Amino acid sequence: MAEAKTSTAKDRPLSPHLQIYRPTLTMMMSIVHRITGAALYFGTLLLVWWLTAAAAGPNAYANVQWVMGTVIGRLVLFGYTWALIHHMLGGIRHLIWDTGHGLGPVEREWLTVATLIGSIGLTVILWFVGYLTMGGIR
């Protein structure tokens, strides 16, 4: 304890932080998981807007449908879909890691690549199905 007090005056070396490491895929996907989580946090406003508009009446609902139908609206929705799927798959990956499995050098890379490919693939498939139910691209 006596030593701890004097050490505050000295300039002790700090533990190295992110910027000295070469970026790795698992590291990038870790921050992407957090970024998609934060994006979904605010993206929930879109869901609430849609629900409250449906509850408010046909005119309010038509407004939402119009905005979501514009190019920007669709881009935002596409990003929202990807963020949702990616965060879900990333969450499953973290749940697997929580059990202590899949942490080896090969498995962790494989899981990370699978999450990325899976999220992009599923998003494209979902939008394809979406356009089919809408009766083709309009």
Next chain:
Amino acid sequence: MSDHKPSIRTPLSRVRYLGAARSGTKHFWHQRLTSVALIPLTIGAVFVVIGLLGRNHAAVVQILGSSPVAIGMLLFVLVSIYHMWLGMQVIIEDYVHGQILRPLLVMANTFFTIAVGLAAAYAILKLSFGV
């Protein structure tokens, strides 16, 4: 640690209940609990939204207001809100260190998530009860 001050208290009794968060692993565990619950709920919600694409307002009200869909969406929204609340608190605590700003943002996180959650729940219930 503090052998310079003799005491009858055991080291365990000295540190018990003095952890920084004072809530153990509850935050961590609830984050995992809600994430597991959200896997089926998210898949269900995505299919509900796809099924409602391009339908007119009357059809959307009828489907969203039906009991299984309304209950599923309510669960999705409420569990999401709790998950979001936990997650954003961790983000704030990691990056914001100001003595005033940090508690303000932690409070804002609570206000935002509760307001968003209640708005969504109100809308779903209103659709379901057909007011």
